[in-house]
Structure formats: C-alpha cells, structure tokens
Amino acid sequence: MTLDTLPKGAHAVISQVIARMTDDPIAVRLGELGFIPGAQVQIVATGPVGHDPIAVRLGSTCFALRRGEASRIALQNEL
Amino acid sequence: MPETANRPLRAALVGNPNCGKTSLFNQLTGSRQKVANYAGVTVERKEGSLTTPQGRSVRLLDLPGAYSLGATSPDEDVTRDVCMGRHAVEKQPDLMICVVSASNLRLHLRFMLELVQLGRPMLIVLNMMDEAGHLGLTIDVPGLASAIGVPIIPTISLRKSGVTNLLEALDKPEFAVPSALPDGANLHAQAGALIARFTNEGALKGDRLADRLDRWFLHPVWGPIILLVVLFFMFQTVFAWAQPLMSALETGVAALGQALVSPLPEGTLRSLLTDGVIAGAGTVIVFLPQILILFLWILTLEETGYLPRAAFLLDRIMALAGLSGRSFIPLLSSFACAIPGLMATRTIQNPRDRLVTILITPLMTCSARLPVYTLLIAAFVPRRTVFGFLGLQGLVLFGFYLVAIVSGILAARLMTRGVASNEHPLLLELPPYRRPNLKSIGLGLWQRAVMFLSRVGTIIVSLNVLLWALSSFPAPPPGAAGAPIDYSLAGRIGHWMLPIFAPIGFNWQICVSLIPGLAAREVAVSSLATVYALSATDDNAASQLMPLLSAHWSMATAFALLAWYVYAPQCISTLAVMRRETGSIKVVLGAAAYLFGLAYIAALLTYHVTRALTGAP
Numbered sequence: 001m002t003l004d005t006l007p008k009g010a011h012a013v014i015s016q017v018i019a020r021m022t023d024d025p026i027a028v029r030l031g032e033l034g035f036i037p038g039a040q041v042q043i044v045a046t047g048p049v050g051h052d053p054i055a056v057r058l059g060s061t062c063f064a065l066r067r068g069e070a071s072r073i074a075l076q077n078e079l
Numbered sequence: 080m081p082e083t084a085n086r087p088l089r090a091a092l093v094g095n096p097n098c099g100k101t102s103l104f105n106q107l108t109g110s111r112q113k114v115a116n117y118a119g120v121t122v123e124r125k126e127g128s129l130t131t132p133q134g135r136s137v138r139l140l141d142l143p144g145a146y147s148l149g150a151t152s153p154d155e156d157v158t159r160d161v162c163m164g165r166h167a168v169e170k171q172p173d174l175m176i177c178v179v180s181a182s183n184l185r186l187h188l189r190f191m192l193e194l195v196q197l198g199r200p201m202l203i204v205l206n207m208m209d210e211a212g213h214l215g216l217t218i219d220v221p222g223l224a225s226a227i228g229v230p231i232i233p234t235i236s237l238r239k240s241g242v243t244n245l246l247e248a249l250d251k252p253e254f255a256v257p258s259a260l261p262d263g264a265n266l267h268a269q270a271g272a273l274i275a276r277f278t279n280e281g282a283l284k285g286d287r288l289a290d291r292l293d294r295w296f297l298h299p300v301w302g303p304i305i306l307l308v309v310l311f312f313m314f315q316t317v318f319a320w321a322q323p324l325m326s327a328l329e330t331g332v333a334a335l336g337q338a339l340v341s342p343l344p345e346g347t348l349r350s351l352l353t354d355g356v357i358a359g360a361g362t363v364i365v366f367l368p369q370i371l372i373l374f375l376w377i378l379t380l381e382e383t384g385y386l387p388r389a390a391f392l393l394d395r396i397m398a399l400a401g402l403s404g405r406s407f408i409p410l411l412s413s414f415a416c417a418i419p420g421l422m423a424t425r426t427i428q429n430p431r432d433r434l435v436t437i438l439i440t441p442l443m444t445c446s447a448r449l450p451v452y453t454l455l456i457a458a459f460v461p462r463r464t465v466f467g468f469l470g471l472q473g474l475v476l477f478g479f480y481l482v483a484i485v486s487g488i489l490a491a492r493l494m495t496r497g498v499a500s501n502e503h504p505l506l507l508e509l510p511p512y513r514r515p516n517l518k519s520i521g522l523g524l525w526q527r528a529v530m531f532l533s534r535v536g537t538i539i540v541s542l543n544v545l546l547w548a549l550s551s552f553p554a555p556p557p558g559a560a561g562a563p564i565d566y567s568l569a570g571r572i573g574h575w576m577l578p579i580f581a582p583i584g585f586n587w588q589i590c591v592s593l594i595p596g597l598a599a600r601e602v603a604v605s606s607l608a609t610v611y612a613l614s615a616t617d618d619n620a621a622s623q624l625m626p627l628l629s630a631h632w633s634m635a636t637a638f639a640l641l642a643w644y645v646y647a648p649q650c651i652s653t654l655a656v657m658r659r660e661t662g663s664i665k666v667v668l669g670a671a672a673y674l675f676g677l678a679y680i681a682a683l684l685t686y687h688v689t690r691a692l693t694g695a696p
Contacts, residue, residue: 025151026504032147033506034186036267044290045297049395053505055297059185062289064391064507066398 001077003041003056004070011042012075020072027072034058035073087128087136088249089170093162093194094178095187096144096428097510099206103178103236104141105519107245114526116662118168120430122154133250140172146186148193151504153430162197174254175201176245181211181218181233182511184278188270192260195227200254203231204245210511214287219277226273228258237516289384289511296388306392309385310411313376317369317415318446324368332361350551351544359543362599362652363536366418370531371524373412373419377426378523382515386426387507394505400488401495403429403505406436410487413443417653418535421660422527431503435494437657438670441648442487444480447600451644452476454604458629459637483645486677530659538655543598546651550595550606564609569594583643583679584636584686593649600649634693639686646678 006012016037019027035041035058044062045055053064094100104112108127117124125141142161143154150159157166164171177194179187194201205220224231232248235241260269274280295301336357343349380386390404397404405427413420420440427433456472463471495503546569555566564570573591580590588610596603608624628637648654648671658667 026506028149029146029151029504029506031267032149032189034189034267044293045302045391046299047395048299048303048392051299053391053394053507055293055391055509057290060183060287061186062293062509064387064394064505064509066394066505069504069506 001075002071003043003065003073003075004054004067006041006043006075008043008046011040014039014041015074015076018072018074024072026069030069030072033063034061041073041075087138088174089138089140089172090174090176090249091140091142091161091172092176092178093142093158094144095146095180095183095190097508098144098178098180098183098187099236100141100144100178102516102519103204103206103234103242103245104139105516105522106236106239106242108139110522110525112522112526114530116660117157118662120153120157120662122157122430123425124157129246131246131250135250137249139176140169145190147190152428154428162194162199171199173200174249175199176204177201178204178206180207181205181216182207182214184218184274184280185270188273189266191227192264192266192269195257196260198256198259200256201229202245202248202254203227203229205231205233206236208233208241209235209237215279217279223273223277226277229255237514287511289509292512293388293509296385297391302388302392306389309380309389310408313373314411314415316376317373317412317419321368321372321415325365328364328368329361332357332364336361347551351547354551355544355547356540358547359540359598360536362543363532363539366416366531366652367528369416370419370422370527373415373423374524374527375520377408377423378520379515381426382513382519384510384512387509390507391509394507400439400491401503402432402435402491403427403503403507405429405507406432409436410440410443413440413445416445416447417441417443417650418531418656421653421656422531424660431495434661434666435491437660437666438494438673439487439491441650441653441657441670441674442483442490442646444483444645445600445650447650448644450601450604452479452641454624455628455637455641458625459632459634479641479645486646490673490677531656535652535655535659538658539652542651542655546595546598564591564595564606582686583682584633584639584690585643585682586632586636589636589640596649597651599652600644603644603649633690635686635689638689639682642681642685643678646674646681648674 001012002018003012003014014035014037017027017030017035039058042057043054044057047053051067053066054070055062055064056070092100092104104125104127108129111129112125112127115124116122122143127139127141129137129139131137140161142158145155145158147155148159148162150156157169160166161169161171162175175194175197177191179191191203203224205218211218220231220233230248230251232245234245296305336353339357340349340352343352377386380389386408389408392404393407394404397406400406406424409420409423409427411420412423417440420443421437424433424436424440427436453476456475460472460475465471465474549569549572550564550567552567555563570591572594574587576590576593577585577587588607592603592606592610595606595609604624607628611624611627654667654671657670658664661667
C-alpha cells in the first residue's frame with residue numbers, strides 16, 4: 001500500500017520511499033522532508049478535484065503532495 | 080578568521096521556509112534593506128544592515144529558504160552556493176545565522192545539521208519560542224547548545240524585544256565553529272536523538288489549531304467556497320476600492336501639472352511637461368492603489384498561512400497549464416492589471432513556474448483593454464439578443480476574455496512542455512496558521528511601492544517622453560491640413576508599418592495610433608481620435624469615434640484590431656515591470672516577440688475569416 005491510497009483521516013507508518021529512477025530527485029527530497037521509514041503520517045485533507053493533491057501530516061509539519069509524489073511512499077501493512 | 084575593525088561583519092540568515100527568517104530579518108534591519116535579484120535568475124536577493132549594541136556594523140543577507148543543501152531549485156541553489164562559498168558573485172559569509180523554528184524542530188534540525196557539517200562559524204537562532212510554549216514544548220537550550228558546540232539564542236521574531244539577545248550575541252569577538260559530526264552520520268537519526276535528549280516532544284498531544292482550521296479551509300466543499308469568498312472580496316477591493324483612488328490620483332496629477340505649467344507659454348516645453356513628463360508620471364502613480372491593495376491582501380494571506388492552502392485547493396486547476404496553484408493569484412490579479420500581477424509572481428517559489436507565469440501574464444485581459452473592446456464592439460457588433468436572453472455584444476466581450484484565457488493555458492502548456500518529462504513536484508509545506516505581523520506587512524508594502532516608483536517609474540516616464548517626442552516632432556508645416564501627428568515621426572513610422580499591417584486589415588490611421596498606444600492600451604482610443612483629427616477629449620472620444628469608425632472601417636478590420644489587442648503587449652509599463660522582475664532583457668524581448676507574433680497571426684486569421692463570413696470582396 002502506498003500513501004496515495006490511504007483514506008482521509010487514516011494514520012500509517014512509512015516502510016520506505018521508492019525511487020522511480022536512480023537519483024530520483026523527488027524521492028531524495030521526500031526523504032529530506034522527513035518521509036523516512038518509521039515516520040508516522042496522517043492524511044489531513046484531499047484536494048477538491050479528483051482528491052488531488054493530498055495534505056499529509058508528518059510530525060509537526062503538514063505537506064501537500066500530488067498523487068504521483070505520494071505514490072513513492074510505501075506504507076507498512078497494518079497490524 | 081581575523082576581522083579588521085572597519086570591515087562590517089558579513090552574516091547570512093539561513094533556514095527552512097516558514098522558520099520566521101523573514102520576520103527576524105525585518106525585525107533586525109527594519110527599513111535598512113535592499114531588495115534586488117541575483118544576477119540571471121528570478122531569485123530575490125535581500126540584504127540589510129544593522130548595528131549591534133556595542134556599535135559593530137553588520138551586513139545581513141537573508142538567503143532564500145531551503146530544506147536542504149541538496150538543492151532542487153534555483154533559489155535553493157543560491158543558498159547552497161553562498162553557504163559553501165561557491166557562489167560566483169556573493170562572498171561566503173563570515174557567520175551563518177541558522178534559524179530553526181522551535182515548533183518544527185524535527186524538520187529544521189536536520190537542515191541545521193547539514194550546515195553544521197560545513198564546519199563554518201555559526202550561531203543558531205531558536206525562533207518562535209512563543210509557539211513552542213503554547214504547544215507545551217520545553218527545550219533544554221544550554222544542553223542542546225553544548226551538544227552542537229555553538230551558542231543557541233532563543234528568539235520571538237514577532238516582537239522587537241524578542242531579538243535583543245541575538246543582537247547582543249552578534250557583539251562577540253569570535254564565533255564558534257560547531258563540533259564535527261561523525262562521518263556518514265544519518266542526519267534524521269541525529270536530529271531525532273537531539274530531540275529525544277533535550278526536549279519533551281514525546282509528551283505532546285497531536286491535535287493542534289492548524290488541524291482544526293484545515294478541516295474547514297481544506298474541506299473538499301467548504302474549502303473552495305471559503306476561497307471563492309476570499310477571492311471575491313480581494314478582487315472587489317482591487318477593482319472597486321482602487322478605482323476612486325486612481326481617478327483621484329489622475330485628476331490630482333493632471334491638476335498639479337496644470338498648476339505647474341500654467342506660467343509657461345504655450346509651446347514645445349509646455350507640451351513636453353504636460354503630455355510627456357506629467358502624463359507619464361500620471362500613468363505610473365495611477366498603478367499604485369491597485370498594487371498596494373493587492374499586496375495588502377497577498378502579504379496578509381501569506382503571513383497567516385492561508386496562501387499555501389489556496390495553492391493546495393487550486394493546484395489541480397493550474398496543473399492544466401503545467402503550473403502549480405501558486406500561479407493562480409498573480410494571474411487572476413492580472414485581469415485588473417498586469418503590473419500588480421507581475422509583481423505578485425514573487426510569491427511563486429518555483430523559478431520555472433514564476434517565469435512561465437510572468438510570460439503568460441500579459442495574455443490575461445487587463446482592465447485597460449476594456450475601453451478598446453467596448454468602443455469597437457459597440458461600433459461593429461449589432462445590439463441584438465441571441466438565444467432570447469443573451470446580449471450579443473456582451474457575448475462577444477466574454478468571448479474575447481475566454482480566448483485570452485485559453486491562449487494563456489495553451490502558451491503555458493507549450494512553455495512547460497520541454498521539461499514535462501521531468502516530473503514537476505508540488506511538495507508544498509502547509510505552515511501553521513499565524514497572526515499576521517503588521518510591521519512585516521507595512522515593510523512589504525513600502526518596499527513594493529518604492530521599488531515600483533523608483534525602478535519602474537523612471538523607465539515608464541522616460542519611455543513616455545520618448546513616445547511624446549515621436550508623436551510631436553517634426554511639427555506640421557504652417558497651414559497644413561490633417562492631424563499634426565500625421566506629420567510627426569510616429570506618423571511616418573505608422574505609414575512605413577502599413578505594408579506589414581495591411582495584410583491584417585489595418586489602415587494607416589490604426590498603424591499611427593498603435594505607437595502612442597504603446598504608452599497604455601486605453602490611450603489607443605484617444606490617439607485614434609487624434610489621428611482622425613477629432614478635437615475630442617478622452618471622455619467623449621469614444622462617442623464621437625463610434626459612428627466614424629463604423630462608417631470607415633470594415634467589420635473585418637475592427638475584429639482584426641480586437642484580436643490584435645487580445646495578444647499584443649501594447650503596454651510598455653508591463654514590459655518595464657517584466658524587465659524589473661526577471662532582471663533579463665532577453666526574457667522581455669522574447670516575451671514581446673512571441674506576443675506580437677501571436678497578435679499578428681490572430682489578427683491575420685480574424686481578418687480573413689471575418690471577410691469570408693461577411694462576404695466582403
């Protein structure tokens with residue numbers, strides 16, 4: 001399961017950030033922003049058109065990601 | 080490094096976006112700021128000066144906010160290059176003042192640790208201590224400072240008293256270099272360890288004000304409704320409130336001009352002052368109310384944290400044009416006037432998006448086109464209703480707006496196509512909601528006004544004087560019949576232009592009036608009146624012109640001129656601001672070339688299609 005399929009309001013834990021190519025700048029940047037294995041995320045809101053982009057709470061920060069960006073973030077299976 | 084007494088200390092503020100760096104900068108330097116662009120890029124360079132309590136002078140650079148030294152955009156490139164001493168022009172600062180928001184430690188400490196790895200003299204500013212206090216977060220500042228090896232100064236950048244301890248810290252004779260991190264250290268893990276050791280973050284509850292407000296502001300239904308209401312009020316004020324101020328300024332400048340020149344005899348000097356200098360200054364000052372009102376809104380929305388939310392809501396719509404939600408407000412404001420719109424593109428962080436937005440801004444139908452549209456539509460489109468209830472004239476006007484918007488979207492798509500294979504990320508931080516700081520807003524408005532009047536105003540006035548000279552010299556021979564402008568250089572240029580413009584249906588009168596019309600789009604109406612030798616003032620020019628034009632021009636010519644006005648950058652003020660905002664004459668020439676090209680093609684097509692449809696020979 002990846003972050004773009006997580007329903008609104010749900011919490012999850014990141015398992016890994018998937019690079020689409022070698023040195024995928026978006027994956028690198030996601031990592032720098034704190035999207036790292038073990039981090040907790042929650043979907044705060046989804047955009048009005050096609051539920052895109054999504055607003056993700058990560059610790060004390062909130063980021064808006066487009067679905068293409070969010071699909072790079074794999075989540076741990078729920079326990 | 081040894082410091083000589085007479086050289087000011089060069090310090091740079093470095094930090095993440097939304098760490099309160101800019102309000103700290105404003106608090107420290109006040110009005111002693113210089114805002115310019117880094118050479119060759121649309122990245123803002125802000126430098127200010129300050130004097131410490133003991134009299135040391137400091138030149139403070141406010142570097143663009145960055146998440147990491149692994150830069151992903153030209154503004155982050157500047158920050159990385161300056162911090163690492165690799166920038167072509169900017170010298171490496173003597174001291175890095177690393178700003179960290181206490182309310183967002185996890186993200187900001189990671190970037191701070193990257194700066195620590197540079198091994199350069201630094202100070203750490205722990206900003207927004209008030210917010211951390213509200214959250215119940217306590218931080219062992221001395222412990223954290225000794226772990227990193229440099230002083231940490233807690234500040235509240237919203238208050239003047241909140242930065243005094245930083246000023247005192249800048250008086251130290253030497254600045255510490257942080258202790259080195261172990262090689263290959265995982266910065267996230269290091270930051271996490273520091274947080275676990277020196278704060279009580281783990282004991283904090285999650286639910287905060289931002290989440291509660293976002294439930295409304297980012298709601299799929301309520302969010303757009305609230306945004307529409309905000310935008311409605313915003314543009315109501317930009318159009319409606321600015322209008323009386325603009326007319327008052329216009330009459331004021333004209334009256335002042337009259338009073339100033341009335342002692343002079345009738346003649347060239349008087350004409351130069353009235354029609355060249357004062358009219359030029361008038362065109363400049365008239366933009367101020369719209370600029371200030373629009374920026375009052377934008378700065379307030381930015382400071383409160385609502386602007387990124389608006390960008391979130393509008394992102395999908397702007398993605399149609401290959402842009403992000405940030406481009407929406409500058410483009411929307413361009414329907415009032417392209418000049419405040421161009422200046423508002425500063426809120427677009429991504430430089431590529433900013434440049435493309437600047438390039439399509441002139442396509443948004445500004446209010447100065449309305450006099451031209453209404454004159455020609457009233458003269459050539461019959462007053463009829465279609466489908467029983469729609470006025471045909473209104474429908475045509477709407478059509479011109481629609482064509483302009485669609486053209487803008489297509490142009491933006493084409494311009495962003497070259498890099499489309501490179502996925503264009505949004506990755507937009509939605510910062511906590513904050514109360515706007517009046518001082519920051521006041522300073523922001525002041526800077527925009529000064530920048531516009533001094534840098535752009537001078538260009539606009541000089542170009543206006545040039546256009547005046549072209550339209551006035553040489554004077555017609557004594558006893559000459561016809562309009563004086565016809566004998567002038569502008570008149571001759573107009574006649575020379577005729578072979579180029581005849582294929583799109585323009586007659587020489589139109590060609591001649593296009594030249595003074597460059598001063599501002601609406602001037603075209605009064606300059607047409609001048610060419611047709613009407614002794615009309617601006618106010619009744621349109622009503623006298625209307626029957627004359629419908630008698631002399633074919634419908635194809637009128638529509639071709641309308642199409643020309645949809646695209647042509649018939650406004651030197653816009654080009655002057657574009658030059659100022661991009662710092663590049665190449666961009667301006669490129670924009671002018673593509674817009675004139677589009678205008679010519681559109682007018683050509685319109686002319687021939689209309690001729691075919693109306694059955695003209």
